[in-house]
Amino acid sequence: MNSRRDFLRSAAAGTAGFAITQVFRPSFSTRAADSRIEILLNEPIGTIAPEIYSHFVEHLGGVVYDGIWVGENSKIPNVGGLRKALVEALAKTKPGAIRWPGGCFADQYDWRDGTGPRARRPKRTNFWVDAPEWPKQARRDGPQVYDTNEFGTVEFARFCKLSGGQPYFAANLRSLPAQEFWRWVEYCNAPAGTATAAAQRAADGERDPLGVRFWGVGNESWGCGGNFEPEDYAIEYRRYSAWVPGYGRQLSLVGSGPNGGNLEWTRGFFKKAAPGGVLSRMWGWALHHYSWNVSNGRTSDWFQAKGDGLKFDTEKYYELLLHSNQMEKLVTDHWAVMAESDPRHRVKLVVDEWGAWHAPGTEPFPEALLGQANTMRDAVLAGLSLDIFNRHADKVAMANVAQLVNCLQSLFFAHEDKFCVTPTYHVFDMYAAHQGGKSLRTQFTAPDVPYASKGTSAKLPGLAGSASVNGKQLTLTVTNPSIDQARECEIVVRDAAVQSASALTLAASDVHAHNSFETPQAVQPTAQTVQAGSGAVTYTFAPASVTKLTITLA
Numbered sequence: 001m002n003s004r005r006d007f008l009r010s011a012a013a014g015t016a017g018f019a020i021t022q023v024f025r026p027s028f029s030t031r032a033a034d035s036r037i038e039i040l041l042n043e044p045i046g047t048i049a050p051e052i053y054s055h056f057v058e059h060l061g062g063v064v065y066d067g068i069w070v071g072e073n074s075k076i077p078n079v080g081g082l083r084k085a086l087v088e089a090l091a092k093t094k095p096g097a098i099r100w101p102g103g104c105f106a107d108q109y110d111w112r113d114g115t116g117p118r119a120r121r122p123k124r125t126n127f128w129v130d131a132p133e134w135p136k137q138a139r140r141d142g143p144q145v146y147d148t149n150e151f152g153t154v155e156f157a158r159f160c161k162l163s164g165g166q167p168y169f170a171a172n173l174r175s176l177p178a179q180e181f182w183r184w185v186e187y188c189n190a191p192a193g194t195a196t197a198a199a200q201r202a203a204d205g206e207r208d209p210l211g212v213r214f215w216g217v218g219n220e221s222w223g224c225g226g227n228f229e230p231e232d233y234a235i236e237y238r239r240y241s242a243w244v245p246g247y248g249r250q251l252s253l254v255g256s257g258p259n260g261g262n263l264e265w266t267r268g269f270f271k272k273a274a275p276g277g278v279l280s281r282m283w284g285w286a287l288h289h290y291s292w293n294v295s296n297g298r299t300s301d302w303f304q305a306k307g308d309g310l311k312f313d314t315e316k317y318y319e320l321l322l323h324s325n326q327m328e329k330l331v332t333d334h335w336a337v338m339a340e341s342d343p344r345h346r347v348k349l350v351v352d353e354w355g356a357w358h359a360p361g362t363e364p365f366p367e368a369l370l371g372q373a374n375t376m377r378d379a380v381l382a383g384l385s386l387d388i389f390n391r392h393a394d395k396v397a398m399a400n401v402a403q404l405v406n407c408l409q410s411l412f413f414a415h416e417d418k419f420c421v422t423p424t425y426h427v428f429d430m431y432a433a434h435q436g437g438k439s440l441r442t443q444f445t446a447p448d449v450p451y452a453s454k455g456t457s458a459k460l461p462g463l464a465g466s467a468s469v470n471g472k473q474l475t476l477t478v479t480n481p482s483i484d485q486a487r488e489c490e491i492v493v494r495d496a497a498v499q500s501a502s503a504l505t506l507a508a509s510d511v512h513a514h515n516s517f518e519t520p521q522a523v524q525p526t527a528q529t530v531q532a533g534s535g536a537v538t539y540t541f542a543p544a545s546v547t548k549l550t551i552t553l554a
């Protein structure tokens, strides 16, 4: 630790190391450089899986119908019924995988309902029909409540193909037998001209196998997916995962992992599953963690503890970020418990659902159940979370932000002919450069952000981030969570010379800033000029900002 600090000091004095000098000077007042970031080029952590930049699409409110699927005969520009603007904007961010059809919806979904001629598909009552969060003004007779099944497996697979994400199916373990799981795999992956299911797929418009690799075996099996005990779920998992044919595709099966910090769920499952060899049939273990409690210790009630997506004070701003920042401990804690039964870590972590979950009231339109505003606070949360996943690239194989459009921490709002991207979208766009890069160990030194939480003092890191290298290109992403302090920072790349650097910053003068149909570009990243040199090294990170520095190594 000390030698790194000494090195930084000598680097700043111009005797060693290389640095980046930011030319741009922001208008807000800054402190003298009180922060440092050291990037250790020779200390790789692992490759950043593109699947860390994955998404989640559930038949919930306005996610599928209106959000993604507008229908082939719609006046809204579409590609085979899929909203064109969304497909194109999503493709730009290089999505890793896209998880569908749920969520809780998955464990009541019959995949066969979404096959055959669209006009003849059955209408089914949606899982979310009785959710207490439905806005009073919402129409309750549309596809958000009585699913027309127009958007089925083939439509979803096309959506994936067009946007560039790999399909990730969540299979129904609560209310369909195991046979239906492998029949769905057969429908997707069996070669043309073989099984009846493959013929059905061809009749639905896809002659060639879809080659689906990722399959979730249930969802939240401790809750809406069946209220199982971990040991009982292990028995179910064994049955569902046994002898599933892959049709030449190595299937990557994902087990329904814990709710946040429930280590006993992880321990119970792994203990039961390991001796029977079941873990050899598991690629990923899915953790779900939402950030929702902004009550500052006053309550842990699921409804009472949430806050408004738009109206929040400084305390609630920090409380939400603090809740999201627990992710790091969740990753390392579950990883350690998994090692008790799987010491060689053949099973990786999948953060199947993550994001902010605010109280109802800021839906982009009434049918968008669980839709919520997305401000700069949410963008900072996204930056903090993605950086955690990058820093744990050796453990986290996939992460799916919840959910893609019109719901929870969305990248998009879309309703009828209106469409816009959110600040979270911009974070994904900026961070895409990390995909496939080698995650590097970094050392951040910055004064913590202190604030009072639950009657005691809490703190967030002054600066947080991650770095990766791909050939000569080094990407450093940094979040400054402080609501009012800019951070002037020295940045040093150890063991390499810097040729040039550029910066892209997402920030606003007010953390409540957000995009809407009326003001779609209120929040967007701005390019900043950066000079690379071996002299003084500073970059000023604006308050409540997310920044990407792209550094070309000599």
Ligand code: AHR
Binding pocket: 058, 102, 103, 104, 105, 219, 220, 353, 402, 403, 408
């Ligand atoms: O994303 C909304 C819901 O949150 C999902 O359906 C469920 O898996 C989780 O509880």
